[in-house]
Amino acid sequence: MELRSGTAFWPLKNGLLYTYPPLGQNERADVLVIGAGITGALVADALTEAGLDVVVLDRRDAGFGSTSASTALLQYEIDTNLVDLTRMIGQRDAERAYLLCRDAIDRLEALTRTLPDNCGFQRPGSLYYASRSRDSRLLQAEYAARTRAGLQVEFLSGPEVQERFGLRAPAALFSPAGAQLDPYRLTQHLLQRVQARGARVYDRTEVTELEATQNGYVAHTARAARVQARRVVVAAGYEAERFAGQRLARLKNTYALVTEPLPEAQKPWPTSCLIWETARPYLYARTTAEGRILIGGEDDDHHSPARRDRRLPAKQRRLERRLEKLLPGLKTEVAFAWAGTFGETPDGLAFIGPQPGNPCLLFALGYGGNGITYSVQAARLLTDHLLGRPAPDLRLFRLDR
Numbered sequence: 001m002e003l004r005s006g007t008a009f010w011p012l013k014n015g016l017l018y019t020y021p022p023l024g025q026n027e028r029a030d031v032l033v034i035g036a037g038i039t040g041a042l043v044a045d046a047l048t049e050a051g052l053d054v055v056v057l058d059r060r061d062a063g064f065g066s067t068s069a070s071t072a073l074l075q076y077e078i079d080t081n082l083v084d085l086t087r088m089i090g091q092r093d094a095e096r097a098y099l100l101c102r103d104a105i106d107r108l109e110a111l112t113r114t115l116p117d118n119c120g121f122q123r124p125g126s127l128y129y130a131s132r133s134r135d136s137r138l139l140q141a142e143y144a145a146r147t148r149a150g151l152q153v154e155f156l157s158g159p160e161v162q163e164r165f166g167l168r169a170p171a172a173l174f175s176p177a178g179a180q181l182d183p184y185r186l187t188q189h190l191l192q193r194v195q196a197r198g199a200r201v202y203d204r205t206e207v208t209e210l211e212a213t214q215n216g217y218v219a220h221t222a223r224a225a226r227v228q229a230r231r232v233v234v235a236a237g238y239e240a241e242r243f244a245g246q247r248l249a250r251l252k253n254t255y256a257l258v259t260e261p262l263p264e265a266q267k268p269w270p271t272s273c274l275i276w277e278t279a280r281p282y283l284y285a286r287t288t289a290e291g292r293i294l295i296g297g298e299d300d301d302h303h304s305p306a307r308r309d310r311r312l313p314a315k316q317r318r319l320e321r322r323l324e325k326l327l328p329g330l331k332t333e334v335a336f337a338w339a340g341t342f343g344e345t346p347d348g349l350a351f352i353g354p355q356p357g358n359p360c361l362l363f364a365l366g367y368g369g370n371g372i373t374y375s376v377q378a379a380r381l382l383t384d385h386l387l388g389r390p391a392p393d394l395r396l397f398r399l400d401r
């Protein structure tokens with residue numbers, strides 16, 4: 001599957017930070033992690049920190065899957081509003097899912113402090129605006145639900161949104177927890193650290209088959225070599241279904257662009273917070289440390305890499321027009337535009353945990369708009385699970401829910 005079209009921004013900005021060899025000889029490990037994107041890197045980091053021996057394999061260059069296409073807004077607010085999630089899974093579990101995503105942002109901040117640089121981590125907060133006047137009531141209900149859950153959030157009227165953020169919207173919620181980072185850089189720094197702890201990372205090595213054995217699995221690859229492991233964690237992003245043997249997510253095409261840096265000191269909107277809206281599919285925007293605007297959305301309701309390639313120029317123009325409408329009078333120039341595969345689950349929650357009935361095969365699949373915050377929780381929960389420690393939150397994300 002082609003996961004991306006166009007020119008993804010992060011690998012260009014960073015350059016090829018580090019490279020890894022393909023698998024050239026048979027390997028043996030406690031845990032094989034399939035996928036060296038941000039999820040696989042976070043999982044491998046947590047597992048090696050816990051003292052487990054790990055091998056990571058990726059069929060592409062490490063970090064070159066969806067991770068390099070991600071706009072990397074870090075939000076506790078998942079694509080399903082808390083009010084709606086409560087209706088689907090009950091108040092206790094819905095609130096727990098939101099609180100876990102908030103906790104994931106704190107964990108990421110702490111994690112970036114332990115790396116050679118902060119991987120562009122910034123916490124400007126997140127503004128969720130009403131796309132239409134009638135969505136103001138939705139935001140009021142959402143405000144009440146989030147406040148009840150113990151989340152820090154402000155309800156802003158239209159004039160308050162204009163005054164504080166320079167945007168025209170009927171109403172909005174502001175959440176100070178919202179953050180952003182450079183996902184490719186974080187992935188690479190984590191992979192370097194897991195290597196330093198003794199793990200082996202190989203890319204350009206596709207896992208073609210998992211053969212169950214008495215003690216775990218033998219992973220066969222498209223190269224001559226194999227990996228024998230007691231446990232396998234599938235962090236293969238939107239290509240994971242072949243290992244799950246079941247349909248897990250609804251795949252879609254999604255589009256994004258990044259502008260050239262704005263002149264120094266020109267903030268496109270006060271506080272440079274993350275922005276997104278109540279409409280579905282939603283438009284979203286953030287800035288980068290060097291003063292660019294990243295904007296995305298315009299999702300198709302289907303998944304077709306070929307069609308995505310063809311549609312990219314038109315989608316780019318639509319995103320440009322929407323940016324002009326959001327920030328009238330601001331002069332911007334598009335630097336790169338790209339598109340990617342994106343997966344949604346019916347409840348907006350990730351799939352994390354063992355395959356039902358099979359404790360040796362585990363999944364770390366951060367499907368949904370805040371895939372990255374889910375990946376952080378996947379790393380924590382799967383490590384606890386593999387070490388035999390209680391991981392009650394896995395219940396929320398189980399594959400057979």
Ligand SMILES: Cc1cc2nc3c(=O)[nH]c(=O)nc-3n(C[C@H](O)[C@H](O)[C@H](O)COP(=O)(O)OP(=O)(O)OC[C@H]3O[C@@H](n4cnc5c(N)ncnc54)[C@H](O)[C@@H]3O)c2cc1C
Pocket residue numbers: 003034035036037038039040057058059060061062063064065066067068069070071072073074205206207208235236237238239240254255256296339340341342364365366367368369370371372373375
């Ligand atoms: C345009 C766009 C914008 C997004 N914006 C956001 C956002 O703002 N915030 C957010 O949280 N999330 C966002 N996401 C989602 C986010 O990018 C994903 O949740 C995240 O990148 C998933 O990381 P991953 O490591 O699970 O997947 P990937 O980065 O795709 O990594 C999986 C890896 O597995 C490898 N692999 C697959 N099959 C095999 C195999 N058989 N053998 C070996 N290796 C294999 C792949 O090559 C790949 O490198 C966005 C996604 C897109 C496309």
